[in-house]
Amino acid sequence: MKHEKAKKFGMVIDLDKCTGCGTCMVACMAENNVPFREDDTDKLISVAWMRVYRLTNGKPFPHTEECFLPRPCMQCEGHDGHSPCVSVCPATATDYDMSTGIVSQIYTRCFGCRYCMAACPYHVRQFNWWDPLWPEKMTESLNPDVSVRMRGVVEKCSFCIHRYQTATQKANLEGRRELEEDEYQTACTQACPAGAITFGDLNNPGHAVHQMVKPDPNHGGRPKNPKAFRLLERLGTNPKVYYLSSRKWVRRAGDNYIRQEGSQNHS
Amino acid sequence: MFPFSFEWIWDAGHMVFMGGLWYALTIMGLGVTYCIIKAAVDASGENDGNHH
Amino acid sequence: MDSALIPKGVKRCPTWQFVLWIGAVSGVLLWGVVAMVLIYFKGLNQTNMNNAYGFALWIWADLAVIALGGGAFFTGFLRYLVGKDELKNIVNYAVLVGFCCYVSALMILGFDIGQPLRGWFIFWHANVHSMLTEVAFCLSAYLGVLTIEYIPLILENRQINKVPFFHHLAHNMHEIMAVFAATGAFLSFFHQGSLGGVPGVLFARPFGYRTGVFVWPWTFFLFTWSAAACGPCFTIFITKLTEKIVGKKLVKDNVIELLAKISGWMLTGYIIAKIIDTVYWATVTAPSKGFAFMDFYTNNPGSIYGIWILIAEIGICGVIPAAILITDRGRKSKTALWLAVLLAIIGVCLNRWVMVLQVLAVPVLSFESWFTYFPSWQEIATTILPVALGTIVVSLSYRYLPVFPQERELNPYEPAADDVLEPETQELAEAELKPAQA
Numbered sequence: 001m002k003h004e005k006a007k008k009f010g011m012v013i014d015l016d017k018c019t020g021c022g023t024c025m026v027a028c029m030a031e032n033n034v035p036f037r038e039d040d041t042d043k044l045i046s047v048a049w050m051r052v053y054r055l056t057n058g059k060p061f062p063h064t065e066e067c068f069l070p071r072p073c074m075q076c077e078g079h080d081g082h083s084p085c086v087s088v089c090p091a092t093a094t095d096y097d098m099s100t101g102i103v104s105q106i107y108t109r110c111f112g113c114r115y116c117m118a119a120c121p122y123h124v125r126q127f128n129w130w131d132p133l134w135p136e137k138m139t140e141s142l143n144p145d146v147s148v149r150m151r152g153v154v155e156k157c158s159f160c161i162h163r164y165q166t167a168t169q170k171a172n173l174e175g176r177r178e179l180e181e182d183e184y185q186t187a188c189t190q191a192c193p194a195g196a197i198t199f200g201d202l203n204n205p206g207h208a209v210h211q212m213v214k215p216d217p218n219h220g221g222r223p224k225n226p227k228a229f230r231l232l233e234r235l236g237t238n239p240k241v242y243y244l245s246s247r248k249w250v251r252r253a254g255d256n257y258i259r260q261e262g263s264q265n266h267s
Numbered sequence: 268m269f270p271f272s273f274e275w276i277w278d279a280g281h282m283v284f285m286g287g288l289w290y291a292l293t294i295m296g297l298g299v300t301y302c303i304i305k306a307a308v309d310a311s312g313e314n315d316g317n318h319h
Numbered sequence: 320m321d322s323a324l325i326p327k328g329v330k331r332c333p334t335w336q337f338v339l340w341i342g343a344v345s346g347v348l349l350w351g352v353v354a355m356v357l358i359y360f361k362g363l364n365q366t367n368m369n370n371a372y373g374f375a376l377w378i379w380a381d382l383a384v385i386a387l388g389g390g391a392f393f394t395g396f397l398r399y400l401v402g403k404d405e406l407k408n409i410v411n412y413a414v415l416v417g418f419c420c421y422v423s424a425l426m427i428l429g430f431d432i433g434q435p436l437r438g439w440f441i442f443w444h445a446n447v448h449s450m451l452t453e454v455a456f457c458l459s460a461y462l463g464v465l466t467i468e469y470i471p472l473i474l475e476n477r478q479i480n481k482v483p484f485f486h487h488l489a490h491n492m493h494e495i496m497a498v499f500a501a502t503g504a505f506l507s508f509f510h511q512g513s514l515g516g517v518p519g520v521l522f523a524r525p526f527g528y529r530t531g532v533f534v535w536p537w538t539f540f541l542f543t544w545s546a547a548a549c550g551p552c553f554t555i556f557i558t559k560l561t562e563k564i565v566g567k568k569l570v571k572d573n574v575i576e577l578l579a580k581i582s583g584w585m586l587t588g589y590i591i592a593k594i595i596d597t598v599y600w601a602t603v604t605a606p607s608k609g610f611a612f613m614d615f616y617t618n619n620p621g622s623i624y625g626i627w628i629l630i631a632e633i634g635i636c637g638v639i640p641a642a643i644l645i646t647d648r649g650r651k652s653k654t655a656l657w658l659a660v661l662l663a664i665i666g667v668c669l670n671r672w673v674m675v676l677q678v679l680a681v682p683v684l685s686f687e688s689w690f691t692y693f694p695s696w697q698e699i700a701t702t703i704l705p706v707a708l709g710t711i712v713v714s715l716s717y718r719y720l721p722v723f724p725q726e727r728e729l730n731p732y733e734p735a736a737d738d739v740l741e742p743e744t745q746e747l748a749e750a751e752l753k754p755a756q757a
Contacts (some may be wrong), residue, residue: 014519053684084521084522087446088520088521090441090445090452111432111438113432118374119524120523121524126370127363127370128361150434151362152434234608235522235683243513253685255609255685256609256610256614257609258611259611
């Protein structure tokens with residue numbers, strides 16, 4: 001079989017466009033059969049693969065500024081696929097796929113030790129504290145392509161990997177080996193009314209994500225676009241979710257800096 | 268844990284880790300087996316009237 | 320009533336008193352069992368853990384009891400491999416306490432996993448690169464070693480020892496105990512270390528992450544070192560506590576002092592290494608990730624995680640006990656010795672708390688704030704459950720097994736009439752005690 005170039009699926013979220021409406025969260029929950037409870041107000045014990053954070057520049061009125069930051073799984077590559085969560089899982093229940101760059105989670109393998117949650121600084125990984133129960137009629141609207149999870153296991157955003165599998169199968173049936181850019185898109189990308197989320201293959205110069213951030217392969221995918229940044233880049237997690245912002249304070253909020261460190265953008 | 272579980276790879280990590288583990292378990296197993304067999308032999312010798 | 324089971328030549332409290340004591344402890348045990356049933360049937364929603372605090376009281380308890388149970392491997396190592404012969408008088412108890420600690424650890428780990436029926440996956444689908452895998456394997460295997468070390472003691476029970484096979488088995492196991500002790504030391508080195516590796520390898524958690532050598536972060540070595548230093552302190556503490564409870568001396572002072580001295584020097588070395596590690600982490604590792612040292616100790620709710628925690632851990636509970644234990648006067652003073660072992664125990668427990676829970680409490684994303692947690696009663700009860708179980712095992716062992724070889728010598732005792740009536744020769748009674756000293 002012809003050797004294909006490995007893909008590196010990634011996401012670019014333009015924070016200048018994001019209104020914080022939460023459609024991405026809703027779309028994600030519906031697409032991925034994410035369980036919810038009657039009272040889901042405590043966000044520390046509820047499950048949401050996509051979560052929208054509200055950031056503020058901390059200045060008093062009238063200089064107060066806000067920014068909404070949607071946070072899916074960062075699909076960290078770390079150093080050669082040594083992402084923070086994958087290397088710590090004792091039961092090999094999570095894996096970094098070198099052919100897609102996606103960090104998978106095998107729900108039936110996970111036994112719920114939660115070490116991966118401790119390893120992830122983004123709080124992307126969430127635990128099923130309760131049995132997932134849907135209101136009776138709602139079970140009919142569950143997505144048949146995504147397995148529901150059981151109590152006691154960790155789950156996380158998968159970049160809608162089932163959509164990639166479906167698209168790949170369809171393409172193979174049509175005798176194609178490569179997917180078009182629009183054939184595999186995540187639910188949040190398609191749902192965003194502001195068009196703030198772009199998804200594609202970071203390794204493919206023809207894809208919009210590549211053109212928007214211009215990842216530098218010599219520096220662990222660091223963006224060459226001065227408006228782009230990644231969350232907690234200094235930790236060496238090497239995430240595949242990029243953010244764009246024209247505001248300096250937003251870009252600076254993406255990482256931690258010691259007070260004396262230059263206030264210039266790190267990119 | 269075993270070479271026949273599908274995630275097993277014959278790499279340095281598996282050889283060092285599992286090698287160390289099986290080495291320790293083997294020593295423990297052999298040690299206990301030795302003690303049990305010797306105790307049975309000693310006890311049967313005593314029953315035969317050959318006090319040690 | 321149970322005098323036929325009690326070792327020859329030692330005095331034990333009346334049966335009713337013992338039953339009352341076991342009954343009281345069983346009450347606590349039952350409370351833990353209720354919580355355990357709730358957790359197994361209803362799941363981990365019975366705890367106060369959350370997605371930010373995925374590791375909490377249980378993991379801390381695991382790390383703490385394993386550190387304290389380190390007295391077993393280190394005393395065994397000193398006794399059988401280094402050849403510190405006097406320690407034969409305390410090694411039985413160290414093994415017994417260690418056994419209880421490790422049973423506790425495995426039990427708590429069983430509660431802590433979301434899918435307990437899949438617990439075996441950690442062995443079957445082992446990821447050899449995970450520190451937790453190493454912990455699970457070495458911990459289980461080492462519990463096997465402790466069981467092997469504990470069995471001969473059980474076989475030395477007055478009645479069991481009458482069976483020739485058991486008598487010889489106990490004797491044979493003592494004969495090759497050095498082999499098991501060496502295996503135990505090997506396994507302990509790795510699982511104590513791996514527990515240190517658990518926070519140390521988290522490169523995306525700047526509070527826990529440490530650089531190191533090859534695949535092992537510095538915390539790997541610090542955890543093994545601190546367990547070897549503070550584990551014996553716990554052995555001394557429990558021995559002294561037992562002496563207080565039963566109201567008699569069980570181990571001679573020179574034995575305690577020897578163990579205290581070794582522990583003191585180990586603690587001194589450890590504290591120096593810990594200080595160096597902390598300075599390097601504070602000035603090089605953490606700043607390279609964008610964190611100033613004081614970021615980890617300020618701006619948290621109620622200042623729970625203040626700098627006091629570091630001062631308490633390294634200064635008060637590290638330097639002070641080390642200074643006491645390395646001086647002859649410190650070891651010989653009853654009060655100072657009590658204080659030193661207590662501080663060392665608190666110090667190592669505090670270290671385990673900090674290295675797991677503070678790691679998760681510290682916000683890493685710049686727009687998040689500190690996370691707080693307080694355990695639910697179910698978590699507390701299930702953490703106390705193994706302590707109650709351990710107390711029962713220790714009480715039963717003390718009553719019916721020759722745990723302390725020096726007890727008879729230190730407490731000359733005129734046997735009661737029913738003991739005298741039993742037709743046993745002095746020779747047999749002597750044989751009972753001998754394997755314990757082997």
